[in-house]
Amino acid sequence: MHRRQFLGSTALAAAALALPLARNGQAQAATPSRILPPPLQPGDTIGLVSPSAATDDPFDLQLAREAMEALGLEVKAAPHLDARRGHLAGTDAERAGDLNAMFADRRVKAIVCARGGSGAARLLPLLDYPLIRRNPKALLGYSDITALHNALLSQAGLVSFHGPIGSGSWNTFNADQFRRVFFGRELMQYRNLSEPGDELVPRRNRTVTLTGGTARGELVGGNLSVLVALAGSRYLPDFRGKILFLEDVGEAPYRVDRMFSTLRLMGALEQVAGVVFGECTECDPGDGYGSLTVPQILDDYLRPLGVPAYRGAMIGHIRQQFILPVGGKVELDADAGTLRMLEPVFQA
Secondary structure, three states: OOOHHHHHHHHHHHHHHOHHHHHOOOOOOOOOOOEOOOOOOOOOEEEEEOOOEOOOOHHHHHHHHHHHHHOOOEEEEOOOOOOOEOOEOOOHHHHHHHHHHHHHOOOEEEEEEOOOOOOHHHHHHHOOHHHHHHOOOEEEEOHHHHHHHHHHHHHHOEOEEEOOOOOOOOOHHHHHHHHHHHHOOOOOEEEOOOOOOOOOOOOOOOOEEEEOOEEEEEEEEEEHHHHHOOOOOOOOOOOOOOEEEEEEEOOOHHHHHHHHHHHHHOOOHHHOOEEEEEEEEOOOOOOOOOOOOHHHHHHHHHHHHOOOEEEOOOOOOOOOOOOEEEOOEEEEEOOOOEEEEOOOOOOO
C-alpha cells in the first residue's frame, strides 16, 4: 500500500504553493477545545466504515467483522462498506455520508476504519464537524486515516486513535493493546517489545535516541506523506508545543527528505516540543548513484531542533503497533524510547 502511488508529486507541489498560509498561521488555526470520546465496553456496537480505498477481497471485510466480534463487540457495517468507485470505496458523498451517519447514530459507540490506502482527504470538506462535536466517538485507524485524525482534532477538537485497521492483523499484541486502551482505559506507557531471540544483544525493535530528554504535550501526526499533503489547508492542527509522531511506507528516501523539508519550510518542525519517528517500511535507497538513508535524513532535520527525539517506535505499517491517542496528552522520554499517557483519553 504505497502512498506514492496515490499522492504523487502534484500533491506536494500544491502543498508547497500554500505554505505561506501555513507559516503565518492561517492554515494552522487554533484547535477547538479538546473533547474526549465516551468509553467503550464489551458488548457495545462499533461502526465499521471504509473512508479510503476499496477492499479488493471482500473476505477482508468478513475478517474485520470477525475480529471486532472476537473482541466482544457488536458490528454495524456502513451502507457503503463494500462499495467501489475506481480505487475508492464508493463516491466521496457515500463515504462521507457513512462517517457522518455513524457519528450521528446513538447506538454506535466507536468507529473502526476497515482499511487505509488513499482517499480520506477527499472527505474532509464533507464531514459535519458540529455534529461530530455533539456526538464524540473514538475513531480507530492509521495510514491514510491520518487525514481524518488531523481533521477531527483541528475542526472538532476530538481525540481519536492511531492504530490497527479492521482488516489488519489482530495478533495478540494488537488485541491486548485494544483491550487495555478501550476497555481498561489504562494510562498507557508505550515501550517497544524486547525480542533478543538468539542474539547476544537485541537487534529488533530497538529505539535510537536522536536528542535526549523528556517533553510533554498533546500528540499529533501520523503518516508522513498524508500529513504533508494537508499542508496549507485548515485541517492541520496547531503544532505549537505538540509531540509529533510520524511513520511511512514505500517511500524512497529522497521523497522522505522532501516531505521533511516541507514540514520545516511550513514552520511545523520549529514549533514542536518533541518528535518520535516510528518505522519507514520499505524505504530503503534504490539502485543508482547513491542516496541519503532515512536515518541520515532524520539526523539532518530532527537533531538541529534541539528537542527530545527518538526513532524506531512500534508505529507504522508493521504487524505489531501501538494504539496512540491523537490529541491526547503524553510525555516523551527520548532516552528511554517511550511515550506515556498523562491524562485519561475517554470521558469520565
